[in-house]
Amino acid sequence: MEGVRPPEEWIRAAAETPRGYGAMKRKEDARFVRGRGRYVDDVVLPGMLHGAVLRSPLAHARIVAIDTSAAEAHPRVRAVITGETLAVLGLAWMPTLMQDTQAVLATDKVRFQGQEVAFVVADDHYAARDALDLIDVEYEPLPPTIDARRALEPDAPVVRDDQEGRTDNHVFDWSSGDAAATDAVFAEAAARPDQQVIGADVLYPRVHPAPLETCGAVADMDPVTGKLTLWTTTQAPHAHRTIYAMVAGLPEHKIRVVSPDIGGGFGNKVGIYPGYVCAIVASIVTGVPVKWMEDRSENLMSTSFARDYHMRGEVAVTADGRLRAVRVHVLADHGAFNATAQPTAFPAGFFGVFTGSYDLEAAHCAVTGVYTHKAPGGVAYACSFRITEAVYLIERLVDVVAHDLGMDPAELRRRNLLRPDQFPYRSATGWEYDSGDYPHTLQVALEKAGYDELRREQAELWRRHAAGEDVPLRGIGLSFFTEAVGAGPRRTMDILGLGMADGAELRVHPTGKAVLRVSCQSQGQGHETTFAQVVAAELGISPDDVEVVHGDTDQTPFGLGTYGSRSTPVSGAATAIVARKVRERAKIVAAAMMEAELEDLEWRHGSWAVRGVEGASRTLAEIALAAHSDLELPEGVEGHLDATTVYNPPNLTYPCGAYVCVVDVDPGTGEVHVRRFVAVDDCGVRINPMIVEGQVHGGLADGVGMALMQSIAFDLEGNCLGGSFMDYLLPTALECPSWELGETVTPSPHHPIGAKGVGESATVGSPPAVVNAVIDALSPYGVRHADMPLTPAAVWRAMQGRPLRTDLAIS
């Protein structure tokens, strides 16, 4: 049966790479398949209490009074915390990652539906939930600002009137590129008969990462030692520890953040949420551990949404399809608090990569952020700091250009893709792309898809449809993306002043077994396996002999965490380098063991060997034992093999990929069926191709979900219409085709092992491919654009020439 076995190349790769790379079973899986993973909600501590958050039913209201007496009288309730309680401690508000403030528990007003108002601590989860119903909050409802496109109008209700002197909802303006040079190209294109300006309004609607495990924490403040242990769902345990120290005024060495097994993150677990802070305060107040796990509605309604970018893009293009310049305006909806997580100098993240994979003369974008009465966030969702939005825009625009010029979208891309000889390439907005062979990657994808044959089939179906036959409309969608992942360098990239560099420590025990300690935190990426493989490859030992420790700030060196596809580019590089340091230390010991000169030693088949002397070699295990023994070492050499390092990346890595999606649209109902999806990724050297492919598979499903069904719209009263899994639809196995994957390999020239990040490539690259396919299918109806999610209703309305606005309630 085809397509059901692990691809042969995984098996081959494992056999052919003596260095430790290649497909191998994941070390972490033995516990997961037995149900012995340990997630935050599995943590049970003696005497532990349970917290629950009372949330606002209204998007905008003044809090007149909160009566907690009935809840406090509940026999199983131990404490009720309100904004007033927190204000006494100076904790009613907390700083966001973007140097704004966010209410932990509302004091003056509520500013979005689902905002945290009170926190109940009870003996058990059921009683805590019961007590929420006993809290009486008197609200004075106020008109909200919901439609981002009207947020800057003079009569729009002001969201952040907590900020003194504020009279509007403007958050920031940010721009990138050369406005004058770009305008000049556009003026010329508009004036010349052989050129034109083509534009489109493109919405990347609000979506939510929705990992299957919701967010939560168990806070355990030891009243005797004053040490806080926080078991929590975090993708960035070290950064969280530092921020808690800054926010709560706790000494940092008295905070231990433990991120155990994490049930998916996708960016949702980068931010710090009010519930975590409430759990900490509750543990301080009650003197015992307190667990808080949000339910699914809380997760969807209050934590870190993603995207919500209203974009206007224009392209200056010649009649023969040469893209000259791109100009973009973005209205960015940040919700009630600017809690997006981007490197400090990048309020719109890496949206500046909107020039995509194309050789442009000029480009400029201007982004305006606004507050609305909606949940805060904008953190992520596997977006590589807003590259998702950038790639979606440019790839949608390229298809609009192809549509308007009557050109084949593959040919249009071919004419404009960067050439291999242009690398390293400095983009019109200043990004230095490290490597790639874009035309080759595109060609591999087109051949794998059988592109020309697909076009012939499509034409035949279109012909039959026009003749009145009952056939589906076939659509073929392409996208070509360039990602920019692996932040820092620390000189230009930081989170709240913390430079984006990662530490690593490698210890080699006397018997040659190794323990690697890294700062990043797996949420399913398989770090325990791939990082062991990197160490194994560098030291000539088995990955089974390397234990990877992560997710505990008391046990691991500092680093910024796992998001933005940065683990392999940054912590993976740190791992390779720290292993090389160990190898160099081992060389000195090996020289002493074999009484050879250092310069006569060579690294051969995973051992240090004397050049030209048969049999004179020492394995790492032999060297490790000697390093801990009574062996006389040269002056100044300490013994043991352990090493540490901090890796500050010189540049981002730039993975790329070419995707082809094939869909059928039912012209009667607007239903979309994804028939095929071909994804060719170039993420440089693949440490474990099995895991890489798994990462790509997940991202492709995400793309199908965002393109076709995931929706968090709001009605004009501010009610969230995507607050449960019955409303916020995630794709099942029935909506996903059997993914067809391919690869090209262009190593990163600056990464120690030539690897690039891949975790988010498919999430970035797949939505435009799916949307382009659907729009392509509808081209017999003259459709050139419609916004995600392309639900059956949205598709049918696009066919009628009356597209739906997908960020607001359907009326």
Next chain:
Amino acid sequence: MEITVVVNGRPHTRDVEPRLLLTHFLRDELSLTGTHWGCDTTTCGACTVRLDGVPVKSCTVLAVMADGARVDTVEGLATGWGEGDLDPVQQGFMTCHGLQCGFCTPGMLMTSRALLDQDPDPSPETIREAISGQICRCTGYENIVRSVRWAAEAEQAARATAASTEASGVSS
């Protein structure tokens, strides 16, 4: 009220509130935390266990409704601690990278086991249908389908071996 549920072959008697959900009975009363939960609306299937052999979402079953019933969870799949003691579906998921974060995995394993007990040779389409009430956010499902197929083929091979051994035993 007092209930007795046979979980993974062992009877457990507890005095519980009628409103206690089976998921919480397993996780909180019996400390079997392999059964996860991921939503409030009977959608995600992370809590899937077998109730008298049938895969169900344990978040939508009251523990008292399971009084006297047999419940099987992920903790009961393997027969011992060695890799060879794993159920073929567990081996399949490991071999074919059918899991990443591991959160949906116990539920997926229970559905897969139940499917193979009914249909030893399911097509990829049948497998997709069988797991369509469960959300996985990591794998895009393809490797789960491969994992279940791997298990099906492994079990068929094992049965064929057993049959031929038996046949040769009879002839000798």
Next chain:
Amino acid sequence: MQVPASFAYERASSVRDALDLLRRHGPDARPIAGGHSLLPMMKLRLAEPTVLVDLGGLAELAGVAIEGTNIRFGAMTRHADVLASPVVAEHLPILVDAERVIADPLVRNRGTVGGSLCQADPSEDLSAAFSALRASVVISGTNGDRVVAVRDFHRGPYETAVAHDELVTDVLVPIRPRTGSAYAKVERRAGDWAVAAAGAVLTLDGDRIADAGIGLAAVGATHFVAVEAEESLRGAPATPASFTTAGALAAEHVRPVADQRGPVDYKRHLVEVLVTRTLTRAAARARGEA
């Protein structure tokens, strides 16, 4: 995870016992079968019954069987058992079509026929399918049984003809010769509630339509049916033109509301498309062509 408010629990040992318990505990007591409609509502605290009467032990209420000219569905028959039933496969393809798209396989392992009907959700597929089939519902009370046509069973969203101290015990579907049926649903994703759904039952007399039943879900059709469209078909030739006319009539008379599944014009359009399609398929099945 959201959890229900407190309640008392009773396990019924027989239908008689269940009826006694319901009567004794008053209108805030609710029977629970598979629990897949009621428990989700209770977890979200949209329903807070004071007592649950569990019907789980009433094996006599489960099963699908031919009884005379009817097919009898016990109220406790699980969706999965409907889908697996050879009797249903032979006589009622509309139910096979419908059950395949009701929720998901795990929910279908627990949810029951009676529970679905009594939930009376306006988007409920079985209500539409049984309405198209002109099924009747057997309701038991302490004073005996009564039979109500399914088209009189639903009194409005989440309201039925069942009193608080009564139970649905059976659904009866007449077996008709020369009859074909089909169901079609547009959903945003597998397992979602319908954007719109239609079921059609056609009895043919040669090339003419002897009788027609059309059920609609999620589009504001009174009693889940399209009576004007049914009327237009009776005695009409079984041709594409008749089906198209019926589809248009059905679309004209529904009263859908806009929600995130779609705007009114789209849902109305779907009624036209789905009625036409299911009539076409039902006719083909009646002729033994599909």
